[in-house]
Amino acid sequence: MTSFSTIRRTSLKHVLTCAAAAAMLVTSGGALAQATPGVLRVSAIPDEAPTELQRKFQPLGDYLAKATGMKVQFTPVTDYAAAVEGLVSNKLDMVWFGGFTFVQAKVRSKGQVVPLVQRLEDEKFRSVFITTDDDIKTLADLKGKTMAFGSESSTSGHLMPRSYMLAAKINPDTDLRRIAYSGAHDATVAAVAGGKVDAGALNISIWDKLVAEKKVDPAAVRVFYTTPGYYDYNWTVRADMNPALRKKITDAFLALDKSTPHGKTILELQKATKFVPTKAENYDAIETAARSAGLLK
The missing domain is CATH 3.40.190.10 (Periplasmic binding protein-like II)
Known part of the structure; x- marks a missing residue:
């Protein structure tokens, strides 16, 4: 059972500062790798158990490896702040964010992150x-x-x-x-x-x-x-990613179709009907809600 902490009002700066050491660690205890040519470093916010995240990602990772010609390395992180810090500090190339963690990464990087795709379901989550x-x-x-x-x-x-x-x-x-x-x-x-x-x-x-x-x-x-619907999860990369690689990744997600065996497997694991393009502006309401709630300074 995950231990609980009593509530505290925490600014984004405090969250990221406290997580700075943890951000360089993964659940297996190793450090997030520095950039390696030919390797696409991927992670996801840990909203489920690490073993479940690995299971869900494996077929998608294999698919992206074929689509990009790169080795795809999935690295589970210790907490949500580590996912944000990992992408912003160039320890990761692509991250599965929730709407709020995307906003945190956007603010933390001064707008230097780009959401590529989201599940159709994430338009009204x-x-x-x-x-x-x-x-x-x-x-x-x-x-x-x-x-x-x-x-x-x-x-x-x-x-x-x-x-x-x-x-x-x-x-x-x-x-x-x-x-x-x-x-x-x-x-x-x-x-x-x-x-x-x-x-x-x-x-x-x-x-x-x-x-x-x-x-x-x-x-x-x-x-x-x-609750009523709102925009949520997306796959995000840094703005300095090679445009050709960004297009390959985006096209690969958009090409997933349940009529093919691999598409059916991946989409079912991702709980997705299909993937669709997204943009930073979709998450403006999330940013407004976070600031209104005092969760983003």
């Missing part, structure tokens, strides 16, 4: 609020309760749930008895199911997957609120 408490039926019922978010830098596991709570006149910092950060969506579900907290918020894709895999009983842990 949603979060769910879950509970085992029969008394919790609306966001207003969270007053005086305990609650788990995912990572502090998670779009769907923290930022957007927080923003919708604030819109409903529920301030997590003052209206809840306690909030905690689980670090990952599946850990949030485990915390709610295990009675560690009264409620939790996570992304709808992970929730649906856990229900489909029978890793959670929706009769015992139920959804009581689903």
Whole structure:
């Protein structure tokens, strides 16, 4: 079980400063590699267990290797801030970001990162609020309760749930008895199911997957609120990537089709109908929400 930390209001600068040492480490304990000719260094925010991220990426990595003619090296990172710092400091070439971590990378790099593609589903992504408490039926019922978010830098596991709570006149910092950060969506579900907290918020894709895999009983842990849609995950590269390589990567994602065996495998693992182009402007609302919530200085 991922350990929880009590809530603290943290500026982006503080998050990245505290994570600077961790940013150079991966879960296996090694350092993120410096640039190597012919190697595409890829990572993803750790919103699921490292083994699950590796399993989901392997077919995609093989596919991108063929499309680019490069060796594709996937390096899991310790936390969300490490994913941001890894791309900005040229320790990574491409990262699977959530909307908020993309915004953090954009701010941290002064606009020197480019989102290439997102899943069709990410144009109207949603979060769910879950509970085992029969008394919790609306966001207003969270007053005086305990609650788990995912990572502090998670779009769907923290930022957007927080923003919708604030819109409903529920301030997590003052209206809840306690909030905690689980670090990952599946850990949030485990915390709610295990009675560690009264409620939790996570992304709808992970929730649906856990229900489909029978890793959670929706009769015992139920959804009581689903947010409106918002832009979320994307694959992002640095702006200084060779334009020809950027095009090869983009074209490879856009060419994925469920009518082919490899396309079907990759898209199903990525929980995607298909990949579509995206742009930085799509995430302006995420940046506004982050600044309004005091999570981006």
